[in-house]
Amino acid sequence: MERELTCIICPRGCRMKVALEGKEVVSVEGNACPRGKTYAVTECTNPHRTVTSTVRCEDGSVLPVKTETTIAKADMEKCMREINAAVAKLPVSIGDVILSDVCGTRVIATANKNA
Numbered sequence: 292m293e294r295e296l297t298c299i300i301c302p303r304g305c306r307m308k309v310a311l312e313g314k315e316v317v318s319v320e321g322n323a324c325p326r327g328k329t330y331a332v333t334e335c336t337n338p339h340r341t342v343t344s345t346v347r348c349e350d351g352s353v354l355p356v357k358t359e360t361t362i363a364k365a366d367m368e369k370c371m372r373e374i375n376a377a378v379a380k381l382p383v384s385i386g387d388v389i390l391s392d393v394c395g396t397r398v399i400a401t402a403n404k405n406a
């Protein structure tokens with residue numbers, strides 16, 4: 292099986308062809324540097340994503356948040372359950388930690404919000 296991917300590691304956006312045997316990557320073509328191959332292998336074997344969402348605040352408003360690092364795509368549902376169950380205490384500044392341990396990362400605020 293072959294997959295076509297666009298590398299998202301830098302703005303050059305190399306188009307890559309990834310050959311797979313079952314779930315194993317056997318070759319990567321089209322990457323201009325080794326980071327592209329690493330991205331392609333990860334994307335085909337254990338894809339990761341940054342989760343962006345909102346958390347309810349104690350005053351009923353909502354606060355935009357995101358995971359501080361990427362998490363395994365397979366963990367996104369679990370991460371969203373924890374985000375949906377959270378309530379942020381105000382005030383909050385950009386970068387404040389809203390959840391300290393979700394799927395191996397932290398969930399942080401991406402906006403300021405006053406009490």
Ligand code: SF4
Pocket residue numbers: 298299300301302303304305321322323324325326327328
């Ligand atoms: S393969 Fe290298 S040069 Fe190409 S987009 Fe990815 S990081 Fe950039």
